[in-house]
Amino acid sequence: MMENEYSPSVNQAFLEKLSQLMNSTDAEMKQKIEEMNKMIDGMNTVELISIFDDEIFNKIHKMIEEKKLNLENAILLLKNLGYNKTLKHVRIYGFRENSLNERIEKMIADEEQKKDEKNEKLLADLCECYLFLDNQFSIELLSICASCLLKTDFKKEENMETQKEVEMALLSLGNIGYCGDKEEMCFKEMTEIIEYHQEHRNLTHLAYQSAWQFLIFRLNSGKNKNEVIVNELHFGREASRELEELSKCVNWKDKKEGKGGKEEKELLVIGRWLYVIFYFFDSCNLWNEELAGLVGSLVSVFRASRDNHRETSNQCIYAFKTAAERKCGRVDDLLKGGAVDAILEEIRRPTLDDEMIRDCLIIFVALSSRLKEEDDKTEKVERRAAKRKMFDKMEEEGYEDIIISFHEVVGFLNTKYPYVLSFGIFDYFVYI
Structure with missing residues (x-):
């Protein structure tokens, strides 16, 4: 961890609060745990990193072993730590070797082996702690955790307590990349959870995003999953609507406090959606008209975020780049959705940074390459129409100026980044 990414004062304050728990009654301990959880909720990324x-x-x-902190209160604290770590996309390393993690793993295995007196609530809590806090999972424990937490997610009550419980379970499940021999069962059950939400709207925005993240991480594990996700569950339509609804709740005009600044929960959920959309574009082999609408929603988020939330706008550019490079994404839909317009606007901004220029140019390189590919006559007609649209966009925005600016930056960027930009990009624009 970098020195400027550490906050010793927060770390020390948190240790002191832990020490205060030891001489507390049960009622006092519960109150102090609630205070500590509020402290965690208010931490920015840098502060949160410091207490891991x-x-x-x-x-x-040690406090659990010495019975100075009961398991119920320890779980309340650890689950909230893990919840914030996952929501705010904080990366920590080394917890796998920690004695606390070893204890959690053993407790999960022991509880699962019980036949008649299994405590399902305790098992679910332990599984959430494990999935939230660890980064490298045992396949055996993943299988236990997935089965246990999917039971929680099937709860249909719409009261706030149940919604929070389901949100916790789905957020932790979103960390799983592979479920071992229960992979197909878990995919089917999560599909049913999404279908139920589409009919009844019983999940929070974060819970729904987490359910989709679980499914999208499974795109490469079976051909039929592409069909289910794209055409049966309508990923493009659902992701587009979620981005639009969340965007309405974000004050885009407010600047973040800087790296690791405090962020609205809706903005954090948008960031999680953008990560999943990138992964989808990178992994999916199907495309439909709803995904063209998703491109338009990404453009809206990009334009709203580019002045004060550059991390979010960078994620949008990265998603465009992935869609342009992958052949499943239609070039014409990137045009219709406004992605090319947005990229041209970005290139003309006076404050554009080098990495952003690099990514924007890579998009044009990818589009140029795909528009020059040889296909059958029908596709050739469509490709020629797309070329003409691209040319018109360039001309509207100041074609000659942009081409000159490309020549000025490509050589410089090739010296700075490992991704080499070919001067062949100009063949497309000049000889369209």
């Missing part, structure tokens, strides 16, 4: 260290987790483990 061995000293704190070793202290929690």
